[in-house]
Amino acid sequence: MRQARALRPRPVRAAARMPGGRVFVLAAAGMLLCLVAGALLAPVVSPYDPGVLDLAGTLEGPSPAHPLGQDRLGRDVLSIILYGGRVSLGVGVVVVGISLVVGTLVGFVAGYTGGWVDEAVMRVVDILLAFPGILLAIALAGVLGPSLRNVILALSLLGWVGFARLTRGEVLSLKEREFVTAARVLGAGPVRVALRHVLPNLAGVLAVQATFSVAGAILAESSLSFLGLGPQDTPTWGSLLSQGVDYLLFAPHLALFPGLAIMGTVLGINVLGDVLRDRFDPRGRGPASPSPPPGKGAR
Amino acid sequence: MIRRRLATLVPTLLGVVTLTFLFLHMVPGDPVDVMLGETARPADREALRAELGLDRPLWVQYGRYLGGIARGDLGRSFVYRKPVTELIAARVPATAQLALGALVVALVISVPLGTLAALRKDSALDRGSLVASLLGVSMPNFWLGPLLILAFSVHLRWFPVSGREGWLSAVLPAVTLGTAMAAILARMLRASLVEVLGAEFLRAAQARGVGRARLVWVHAMRNACLPVITLLGLQLGSLLSGAVITEAVFAWPGVGTLLLQAIQGRDYPLVQGCVLVISLGYVGANLGADLLYRWADPRVRG
Numbered sequence: 001m002r003q004a005r006a007l008r009p010r011p012v013r014a015a016a017r018m019p020g021g022r023v024f025v026l027a028a029a030g031m032l033l034c035l036v037a038g039a040l041l042a043p044v045v046s047p048y049d050p051g052v053l054d055l056a057g058t059l060e061g062p063s064p065a066h067p068l069g070q071d072r073l074g075r076d077v078l079s080i081i082l083y084g085g086r087v088s089l090g091v092g093v094v095v096v097g098i099s100l101v102v103g104t105l106v107g108f109v110a111g112y113t114g115g116w117v118d119e120a121v122m123r124v125v126d127i128l129l130a131f132p133g134i135l136l137a138i139a140l141a142g143v144l145g146p147s148l149r150n151v152i153l154a155l156s157l158l159g160w161v162g163f164a165r166l167t168r169g170e171v172l173s174l175k176e177r178e179f180v181t182a183a184r185v186l187g188a189g190p191v192r193v194a195l196r197h198v199l200p201n202l203a204g205v206l207a208v209q210a211t212f213s214v215a216g217a218i219l220a221e222s223s224l225s226f227l228g229l230g231p232q233d234t235p236t237w238g239s240l241l242s243q244g245v246d247y248l249l250f251a252p253h254l255a256l257f258p259g260l261a262i263m264g265t266v267l268g269i270n271v272l273g274d275v276l277r278d279r280f281d282p283r284g285r286g287p288a289s290p291s292p293p294p295g296k297g298a299r
Numbered sequence: 300m301i302r303r304r305l306a307t308l309v310p311t312l313l314g315v316v317t318l319t320f321l322f323l324h325m326v327p328g329d330p331v332d333v334m335l336g337e338t339a340r341p342a343d344r345e346a347l348r349a350e351l352g353l354d355r356p357l358w359v360q361y362g363r364y365l366g367g368i369a370r371g372d373l374g375r376s377f378v379y380r381k382p383v384t385e386l387i388a389a390r391v392p393a394t395a396q397l398a399l400g401a402l403v404v405a406l407v408i409s410v411p412l413g414t415l416a417a418l419r420k421d422s423a424l425d426r427g428s429l430v431a432s433l434l435g436v437s438m439p440n441f442w443l444g445p446l447l448i449l450a451f452s453v454h455l456r457w458f459p460v461s462g463r464e465g466w467l468s469a470v471l472p473a474v475t476l477g478t479a480m481a482a483i484l485a486r487m488l489r490a491s492l493v494e495v496l497g498a499e500f501l502r503a504a505q506a507r508g509v510g511r512a513r514l515v516w517v518h519a520m521r522n523a524c525l526p527v528i529t530l531l532g533l534q535l536g537s538l539l540s541g542a543v544i545t546e547a548v549f550a551w552p553g554v555g556t557l558l559l560q561a562i563q564g565r566d567y568p569l570v571q572g573c574v575l576v577i578s579l580g581y582v583g584a585n586l587g588a589d590l591l592y593r594w595a596d597p598r599v600r601g
Contacts, residue, residue: 024430126307127314132540132581135558136322139574142562143323219439223544226441227559238441245445245548252449259442267437 032268039085048076059251092218103163111171148231204280211273374568383572394553400473408481413488435482444548461550492523532588536581
């Protein structure tokens, strides 16, 4: 396995070295920035109110007034994509936030305490990792009922596992290091050791894992929404795409643009993650570039 | 080593069964409501509840379920009123066909692409394959699928839009599912091959007069494919769960679409059965990759 890890492809670092490679990396980062800014500033920048219907313009293609066209109710596609991004990106960030906090805590306790606690936690982690995550998320979100809260719940229930395993492994090796032993000998309790000595050393790896996980969570949310298991009251990129597919023959722009938004975001985040990894994690301990959890195999 | 690997299989699957059982039974929502509608008479509801065994305590239901699995019985579907195993078995061939097709697509694209990219490192081809694979891993199935339908079914009329009739109908779903895998495999193979091509033993083989083709395809490839095999196992597993979405896009009558129908109808035994069967495939694929790895690499046979 060590060999496999050392050989992990690092597309972005390679891309940046090639002629014109910087342009590609910068373009991907710029696209991500535009999408995030557009979603954050949706009330300011969106040309129309996403709730305003225009039944005269139903399923119209792109035009100067509506650069990305209009949907089956005549709503402006650009505006609903900008607003939909608030949900899709928001879910990604919230899920990873919850997973990060819970996973790091669990991983730290397991690694630091050791013994049967560690054994029990890792057994659960192994089982959850042995399971195709998106499948359980589909089953959970489906049975809990489609809603924003349940999507976040289903994805977080699986998302913490990766962070827990990563943290536990790092803590196991860090706790044997001299500076941690020194802190303990000087009378620092586990909480102080955790916050002051161990966590700062983990920040880089966790940041890398979190970045890839946001991409995974956005893909997973989009998959659930595409299957009709996402939030029902507000549009998300996945549900917009799913509606668009129904009109594929007459109005392909309805499927094209939400998909482009998802792909642009995921591509941008993967590129960003690769850049972060080269910065913080030069040995490549972190996940391989297209990190699956929590949306393992969502693609 | 293999025995130890097999020994971890049983607890893992038991964990999978237990977790799905708990998740599905502890969440709110009553299958009886869905089946009879909310206006049904209380007596009818109780009767159905008793018939389905839902009136028993949770641990009794769990015990019965485990006992059933041990005998190869996954229970009866609430909705179809048929054994779950029978319903799933009818759908497995379609999913297996899709997964195998996707695997073929992934290998057909990634092996030549990864090999050429490694042999012509930093060439235009290498650069092109890099960008293609970054796009490939970032492109969701549920977008690629509709795009392919639009291009090849609607405009060119080469393939049917959806369903499963004849082998032509399998092409687009297999390409959709296989693309992301091809992207990752191609990069992995390239990185691994570049590393191996610089190794001493290859220079030694070259000095002994081994021809270039044999050098690349036999000596280098056997070593380069080791990390690729591990990745293949992981990928094949996520392929099976990714198949759920691809099946939905193409209305492919596999286990994935059956799972979605079961979720719609709150058909617990069927949901559990589908999740279990797909997980079994996932765990099996990883195990298979481990065994293949051992076969390909005599050093770890020990």
